Every structure is written in C-alpha cells, then in structure tokens.
Amino acid sequence: EPEVTQTPSHQVTQMGQEVILRCVPISNHLYFYWYRQILGQKVEFLVSFYNNEISEKSEIFDDQFSVERPDGSNFTLKIRSTKLEDSAMYFCASKEILYEQYFGPGTRLTVT
Amino acid sequence: EDKVVQSPLSLVVHEGDTVTLNCSYEVTNFRSLLWYKQEKKAPTFLFMLTSSGIEKKSGRLSSILDKKELFSILNITATQTGDSAIYLCAHGQGAQKLVFGQGTRLTINP
Numbered sequence: 001e002p003e004v005t006q007t008p009s010h011q012v013t014q015m016g017q018e019v020i021l022r023c024v025p026i027s028n029h030l031y032f033y034w035y036r037q038i039l040g041q042k043v044e045f046l047v048s049f050y051n052n053e054i055s056e057k058s059e060i061f062d063d064q065f066s067v068e069r070p071d072g073s074n075f076t077l078k079i080r081s082t083k084l085e086d087s088a089m090y091f092c093a094s095k096e097i098l099y100e101q102y103f104g105p106g107t108r109l110t111v112t
Numbered sequence: 113e114d115k116v117v118q119s120p121l122s123l124v125v126h127e128g129d130t131v132t133l134n135c136s137y138e139v140t141n142f143r144s145l146l147w148y149k150q151e152k153k154a155p156t157f158l159f160m161l162t163s164s165g166i167e168k169k170s171g172r173l174s175s176i177l178d179k180k181e182l183f184s185i186l187n188i189t190a191t192q193t194g195d196s197a198i199y200l201c202a203h204g205q206g207a208q209k210l211v212f213g214q215g216t217r218l219t220i221n222p
Contacts, residue, residue, distance in 0.1 A: 031207050045209035056208050091154060100146055101210060103154040
C-alpha cells in the first residue's frame, strides 16, 4: 500500500541553524501539507501546497519557514534559523482531490 | 476561527468494554469530519463523515455525525489492547487544512 515517507526520523540541531525536513508524498496525490505537534499538544496546521504554490498557511508559518517541491517526488520544509520553540514532531501529509489526508511517520526535531 | 473539542481527554477501560469518544465542532463552513488513530507516530485514517455520509462502520469501530447538534462520536465495541492509542478528530475544509481537536488518550487494560 502506498505511503507517505519522511526523513530523517529524528533531527537534532542547535538554535540558529537551518534544517530541512524531507517528505515523499504518495505519487498520485495533488495536495501536500505540513503539520507540527509540540509534545503533549494538538496537531497544528502549518501550510498547504498545491500546483507548485502555497495555497494556505497558518500564523505559525512565518518568514523563517519555507516549502518547496524541488522535483516530482519530494516535498521539503525548511526552517531557516531554528528556535527552541520549534522543537516538535513535524508531519507531512498528502491527499487526492476529494479524499482524506494521509500522514507520514513524522520527523522529531529537537532544537538545543 | 474553527474549533474542534474532544472529550474525554483520557479514558481507561478494561478489554472487552465498549467506549464512546466525543467530538464537538464549531466551524464557519462545514465540509467533513475525520477521525484518526495515533499510536506511536503518524495519525492513521479511520473515517471521514460528510453531509452525504453521516454514519460509517468498519469492524468494531463505528462513527456517526450529527450536523444539527454539531458533534460526532466514535464507538469502539469489544475493545482490545491494540485499540490503545490517541484518537484524533478533525474538521477538514475541503482541499485545505485539517483542524484537529486535542485528542482522547484511550488505554485498554487487559
């Protein structure tokens, strides 16, 4: 069964460093998303991406965040200058037009 | 701002019991209500309920949507230890974001 994959599974970085989180969505899906979940809190929407552009972003998704689909398969989330409060589990998700979103296993980001 | 509230936040039952998890929502333009199960990491899809599909069932799990009263329930009968997880409810705004509730942590004791 096709699935969303994410790498790495765990990333440790120092405050102020740039990180890139990678996702490979399901191949025939058209919509791509990033969410984050701070430990013990809700899953929160960050950004949605369709037709090679951002279709919606949350207040969390400020100028330090960016997304890219550099080729036909990868979907990346870049955090330019990480802060302690960026420590969270980051989930990528994808979907076809009408159906449910499928989530990847997540990348645990730890900022020290 | 759309809001999804789940209750209870935590529930502990014995294997074999039946459980009912609740999800209420306040949204400006209802599209769909989704249930996910989160074990160790990724939320895995259970059900999607819409105006045209207000009741879903799969094995021991079932869910209904009450659009008038703005809530949904997830029912699990004859619970097993493998049902232990966090159950997430979310409002889906068409092709766009999911707005999640805080989740119900369900623990099934043998």
